Amino acid sequence: xxxxxxxxxxxxxxxxxxxxxxxxxxxxxxxxxxxxxxxxxxxxxxxxxxxxxxxxxxxxxxxxxxxxxxxxxxxxxxxxxxxxxxxxxxxxxxxxxxxxxxxxxxxxxxxxxxxxxxxxxxxxxxxxxxxxxxxxxxxxxxxxxxxxxxxxxxxxxxxxxxxxxxxxxxxxxxxxxxxxxxxxxxxxxxxxxxxxxxxxxxxxxxxxxxxxxxxxxxxxxxxxxxxxxxxxxxxxxxxxxxxxxxxxxxxxxxxxxxxxxxxxxxxxxxxxxxxxxxxxxxxxxxxxxxxxxxxxxxxxxxxxxxxxxxxxxxxxxxxxxxxxxxxxxx
Numbered sequence: 001x002x003x004x005x006x007x008x009x010x011x012x013x014x015x016x017x018x019x020x021x022x023x024x025x026x027x028x029x030x031x032x033x034x035x036x037x038x039x040x041x042x043x044x045x046x047x048x049x050x051x052x053x054x055x056x057x058x059x060x061x062x063x064x065x066x067x068x069x070x071x072x073x074x075x076x077x078x079x080x081x082x083x084x085x086x087x088x089x090x091x092x093x094x095x096x097x098x099x100x101x102x103x104x105x106x107x108x109x110x111x112x113x114x115x116x117x118x119x120x121x122x123x124x125x126x127x128x129x130x131x132x133x134x135x136x137x138x139x140x141x142x143x144x145x146x147x148x149x150x151x152x153x154x155x156x157x158x159x160x161x162x163x164x165x166x167x168x169x170x171x172x173x174x175x176x177x178x179x180x181x182x183x184x185x186x187x188x189x190x191x192x193x194x195x196x197x198x199x200x201x202x203x204x205x206x207x208x209x210x211x212x213x214x215x216x217x218x219x220x221x222x223x224x225x226x227x228x229x230x231x232x233x234x235x236x237x238x239x240x241x242x243x244x245x246x247x248x249x250x251x252x253x254x255x256x257x258x259x260x261x262x263x264x265x266x267x268x269x270x271x272x273x274x275x276x277x278x279x280x281x282x283x284x285x286x287x288x289x290x291x292x293x294x295x296x297x298x299x300x301x302x303x304x305x306x307x308x309x310x311x312x313x314x315x316x317x318x319x320x321x322x323x324x325x326x327x328x329x330x
Contacts, residue, residue, distance in 0.1 A: 028275075028292060028310070028328075028330075029327060029328045029330060030325060030327055031309075031326050031327065032070070032325070033073075033323050033324070033325050034055075034074060034075065034326075035074075035075075035322070035323045036057070036066055036075060036316075036321070036322040036323055036324065038062075039062045039064070039316065039322040040062050041060060041061010041315065041316075042297070042315060043057060043058065043060060043061070043314075043315050043322065044058040044059075044086045044087070044300055045058050045087050045088060045256070045302070046300070046301070046311060046313065047088045047097075047302070048090070048302060048304055049090050049092065049112070050092075053069065053070045053071045054068065054069060054070065054076075055067075055068040055070055055302075055311065056068075056090060058085040058086055058088050058099070059085070060084045060085055060086055060102070063080070063082045063084060064079060064080050064085070065079040065082065065085055065097070065099055066078055067079065067115070068324060070326075077115055079097075079099070082101055082108065083101040083103030084101055084103045085100065085102075086100055086101065086102055086127070086128045087099075087100040087127070087130035087141065087142070088100070089130045089131070089139060091132060092112075094112075094153060094154065095112035095113060096109055096111070096156070097110040097111075097115075098139055098141075098151075098153075100123075100128055100129070100130050102126050102128065104122070105124045105125040106120050106122050106123070107121040107122075107130075107149075107151070108120045109121070109156055119156045121141075121149070121151060123143035123144060123147070123149050124143070124144060125144040126143055126167060127142075127143045127149075128142045128143060128167070128168065128169070129141075129142045129169065129170055130142075131172075131173055132153065133173055137152070138151060138152060140171070140173070140180070142167070142171060143167075144167065145166065146163060146164040146166050146167060146168070147161050147162065147163055147164060147168070148161065148162040148164065148168055148171070148180070148182065150162070160198050162180075162195075162198045162200070163199070164182060164184055164187075164191055164200065165186075165187035165189065165200075165203075166184050166187040167184070167185075168182045168183065168184055168191075169182075169184070169212070169213045169215075170183050170213060170214045171215065172217040174217075174219060175219060176219060178195050179195065179201075179239075180192075180193040180195050181193075181215065181217065183213060183214075183215050183226065184203075184212075185210065185213060187203075188205070188210050188212075190203065190204040190205075190212065190224070190226065191203050192204065204242045206226055206235045206237070206244065207247070209226075209228035209230065209233040209247060210228060210229075210230045211229030211230040212226045212228050212229075213228075213229060213254065213255055214226075214227035214255055214269075216257040216259040216266060217239075217259060218261065218280070220261065222239045222240045222283070223236055223238065223283055224236070224238075225257050225266055226257075227254035227256075227268055228254075229254065231249075232250050232251060232253075232254065232270075232272075233247045233249060233250060234246075234247065234248045234254075234257070234266065234268055234278060234286075235247045236248075236284075236286065245283070246284060246285070246286050248278055248286050248288060249288070250270060250276040251272040251274040251276055252270060252271065253270055253271030254268045254269065254276075255269065255271060255299035255300050256268075256269040256300045256301050256302075258301070258303035260303065260305065262305060263329070264279065264281075265277060265289075266278040266280065266286070267301075267310060269294075269299055269300060271298065271299030273294050273295055273296045273298060274291050274292060274293060274294060275291070275292040275294060275310075275312065276290075276291055277289050277290040277292065294314065296320075297314075298312055298313060299313075300312075301313060308328060308330065309327065309328060309329065310329060311324055311325070311326050311327075312325045
């Protein structure tokens with residue numbers, strides 16, 4: 001009985017990471033691994049087609065978007081001929097995939113069924129993060145040395161732009177207001193944009209932490225979570241007062257941060273090979289509750305709250321092959 005019990009205990013420990021949250025135990029459990037044979041270099045952001053059970057993966061270093069079938073647990077297509085794809089959005093009502101590319105700054109548009117190109121929008125340089133505002137049916141694309149392009153999704157053409165002090169990284173759109181919060185690391189600021197006026201209305205500082213790349217937003221509590229790399233910190237900003245209310249040590253090279261409103265928790269995906277899990281006791285109180293091992297260079301992911309699922313991109317490094325890991329949050 002002892003050997004069987006010992007083996008079972010090892011299996012559970014390997015597959016599950018248990019952490020305390022608000023007096024209850026929650027588990028981050030590896031549920032699925034999808035290999036990406038032949039995919040080399042950095043992997044950037046991802047998007048989900050919920051109805052079609054597809055995951056779109058920007059394989060930046062491979063110049064492809066990898067299309068994964070989550071039911072089958074395998075890659076079903078590669079969109080090739082891209083120039084370092086970084087940001088992506090899928091709009092099911094239009095069945096269109098919009099892919100922002102670093103090289104050339106082109107946002108390419110594809111049919112969601114055939115994966116054939118149906119158009120493109122040229123931002124000239126470094127098209128990066130992409131967000132979709134369902135209420136206005138507009139897509140926002142960060143690009144170049146300081147701009148956010150505004151795109152009419154149905155017409156697939158530009159409808160304006162917003163000027164910034166330097167290249168934008170992650171940004172978040174208010175749902176109950178009209179602001180966009182934008183990380184502008186080279187200007188050492190968070191820009192606050194009025195999207196009705198299409199202009200910056202103020203800028204905020206993150207105090208002594210710089211290299212602000214990823215961002216998440218707790219709109220109900222008016223808290224903005226900024227992942228900084230110099231030093232490695234999660235900075236929490238009050239979006240009503242602009243005050244820094246907390247800063248928490250995290251692992252290095254964070255490139256995606258997500259807020260889990262159901263559990264009052266933040267997930268910071270760090271290229272140092274860890275996921276930092278940070279508990280939110282209240283709007284001003286935070287602590288790291290777990291550090292989950294991933295792999296070196298694994299710094300991007302996608303949190304899908306409707307499924308309690310966290311996807312993490314693992315690049316090819318040495319003996320570690322490229323793959324996507326899906327963690328169930330329980």
